[in-house]
Amino acid sequence: MKKSALDKWICDQENIPYLTGDILDDLQLTKLNALLAKEKRRGGFYADLPEYLTSLKELESLPFTTAEDLAENTAALLLGSQSEVSRVISGVTSGTTGPSKRIFYSDGDLANTVTFFAAGISEMTAAGETVLITMPFSVSGGLGELIARAVELLGAKPIRAGSDLSYAELNEIMRLERPDSYIGMPVPLLSLLRFCGNSSTLKRALVSADVCPVSVRREIEGLLGSRLFPHYGLRECCLGGAVTCQAHAGMHVRENHIIAEIIEKNGKPVRNGDYGELVITTVGMEIMPLIRYRTGDRACILAEPCPCGAVSARIEVEGRLDDNLRMSDIDEALFDIKELVDVKAGFAGNVLELKACVLGNVQIEEEIQKRVSPLLSDNKLKISTQICEGSCKSLYSGKRMIG
Ligand SMILES: [Zn+2]
Structure with a gap:
């Protein structure tokens, strides 16, 4: 089985010849300490945190950052000047009534996400193939466009369909362009496959940006005749977080940029393999790194090494933590x-x-x-x-x- 492309991507990004668990730990601790020192110097949102940690374990003693913190302390969280900001994403923190939070990205953040996407997409797409993209293309530098650039990096052809076409229009694209694979949200893919029936040319798919319930995954895989490649991302880590390898056993985390933890309701860490809330420390984000950000997503870090042989940790994400009907x-x-x-x-x-x-x-x-x-x-x-x-x-x- 081919090893996850993510390990190689991390090595290329960090200019190191190979990866081990210890090398990754050292890399994360070095980046975390550099971030803490920077925060101390500039006197921003995290200025009261210690300037130096001796181990990653000590991260567990630092306070959490919440979505409300993001909404209320945008300026203090910005690491750099406004002139370095290439893109801002705004959105409410919960439902339609929460305060609005704004997330900032630099050119470097966006470029890193594009090559990360390319690594993930390379698990299912080869040069010369055609990829149907149904993510939103509403803004320049938005999710759809970043994915399209990643597909082009692989020498494949993106079809920028967006999220607003009718089933007949998508079916016509299928007839004319004969796309090999699909990148978009999971339920719209199932809807499309059911509408198109035998006229679908799709053979593989990467789904992201929304929860993929088990029944939806099973039905899609039945119609595609292949296993899905789920991806996990959120705005706070520049839209790219973790991606599935050819073992289809969890998603490998972009660990040179993200330190992942899972916590119980009371904030205590859980053992690997147990579910809880995913907390991320985005040491690799240039303009708006976050320390111990509570994502509100229910996830686990898998305890066993991946059958593909890659070192980077894997997560499974179930969806939002919410006691109400979802x-x-x-x-x-x-x-x-x-x-x-x-x-x-x-x-x-x-x-x-x-x-x-x-x-x-x-x-x-x-x-x-x-x-x-x-x-x-x-x-x-x-x-x-x-x-x-x-x-x-x-x-x-x-x-x-x-x-
Ligand atoms: Zn793997």
Whole structure:
């Protein structure tokens, strides 16, 4: 089996001949200490932290950074001047009412993400192939464009389809361009594969930017006839965080730039192999490095070495830590109904309204009712269905959330 391309990428980035666990630990500690010293000198958000740690273990004694910290202390968190900022991403911290947080990237941060993406995509795409990209292309330097640049670096051809085309338009691209692989969010891929049926030319896929429930993964893999390559990224680490190798057993972390920890609710670290909240220290981000940032994502660091032989640690990510009903719970419950193309959910008072887009004139309301009702406590359920036509498109253009 081919070793994860990520180890080689780390070696190339750091100019070292090979990687071992000790070398990675030293690299992370050196970068962390350089960051702490810089923070002390400039008197910013992390100025009160110690200037030097003797081991990575001591990181566990430092305080956490939260999404609210990001929203309230943007200027103090910026390591460098505004003139070095190439891109800003703004977004609310939770739901639609949280304070707005802004994340800054330098040219170097964006360039690193592009080569990281290229390493991840190289696990499934070779030079000369064609890659359909359905991530948003709304802004220059946005996720879709960074992925397209990474595909070009590999000598492959990106198709910048974006996240707003109808199924008929995507099907036409499939007919004309015959893409070999797909990069986009997971549910829109399943929707597309179900709509296109045998006319799909896709053989492999990398999914990211949203939760991939187990049922969605299983259905996609059945239709593609190959294993998925999930990727994990978030804005706080310049959109690229961890990517799957050919062993398909967890995602290798970009460990020269990110120190990953998993904690319990009380903030204590868990053992490798146990699930908890993913916390990241982004020692490799140039303009806005974060120390012990609580991602709000439920994840684990796998305890065993990867069968591919790579050294970089692997994580599994399950989705958001949330005690309330999540869209991914509804997706998990529904997407092994083969006729379902897409579903959207929103609350109107205490009624959960589900709008389903289905293949042909089939009756699946009863089946949906049976599967979703156990997820609800006091809420009522109202289901409407529409037949999927070529003019239909994904019911969500971004992350899937209950409205
Ligand atoms: Zn591996």
